[in-house]
Amino acid sequence: MAPGDVQLAFAQAAAADGVVLGSQSFDWLCEQGHVGLERVAKVRRDPALVGPVTEALETLGAIYARLKGDISVLYASRENLLLPVDLVHEPTGTVIEVDESPHFTSFRLATLELYPADVAVGFNLDEHKDLCRAWCSRTDGLARGLAAKGFGFGGVQRERAYHDALRDLATPAMGHPPLVRIAAVDGDGTSAYHRHRASLLTLRAS
Numbered sequence: 001m002a003p004g005d006v007q008l009a010f011a012q013a014a015a016a017d018g019v020v021l022g023s024q025s026f027d028w029l030c031e032q033g034h035v036g037l038e039r040v041a042k043v044r045r046d047p048a049l050v051g052p053v054t055e056a057l058e059t060l061g062a063i064y065a066r067l068k069g070d071i072s073v074l075y076a077s078r079e080n081l082l083l084p085v086d087l088v089h090e091p092t093g094t095v096i097e098v099d100e101s102p103h104f105t106s107f108r109l110a111t112l113e114l115y116p117a118d119v120a121v122g123f124n125l126d127e128h129k130d131l132c133r134a135w136c137s138r139t140d141g142l143a144r145g146l147a148a149k150g151f152g153f154g155g156v157q158r159e160r161a162y163h164d165a166l167r168d169l170a171t172p173a174m175g176h177p178p179l180v181r182i183a184a185v186d187g188d189g190t191s192a193y194h195r196h197r198a199s200l201l202t203l204r205a206s
Helices: 005-016 034-044 047-066 071-076 106-112 125-139 156-173 189-195 197-203
Strands: 022-024 085-089 094-099 180-183
Touching: 005 085, 005 094, 005 189, 034 047, 034 071, 034 156, 047 071, 047 106, 047 156, 094 156, 106 125, 106 156, 125 180, 180 189, 189 197
Parallel strands: 094 180
Antiparallel strands: 022 085, 085 094
């Protein structure tokens, strides 16, 4: 299965129901991580962003440290290298992430455990934590021979966990609806859509 196939199948199933999802980029979601989030929020000078972004930055800073990321790398990273966002419902600004099994690791569990009790997310945190516990023995070692920027040799899964947390926390902080995250550990994007069809159809009426 090629990268993006699960997301494509999910989008096609949604389109058949009249829910149009497309790719989009955001200037606050880039290689600089939460450093870039802070930079963009400051430039916008929107008082409504101050509280949510400050809280997100505090949590993301703790997560990056827990994952043993090198913060100097974020400051040295490129502002214009934006992270991909494959599924966005443009009329509502809703971001949807469809997670295959590599997203469920002990590293991802560590990030979820640092989320504030009142965090705004569009998915069940406990269910995601349970999936991390169930899959981590098989997924923690994926890409062990590869390096990840900011996380060093063998850091791909820690980088993935950080980027997932960045999307979760930055999205509502920047004024979007809570990010919807859907598990597709079987690699079947069509089935993943139909499991959540009832809630996703509310986007069509928005």
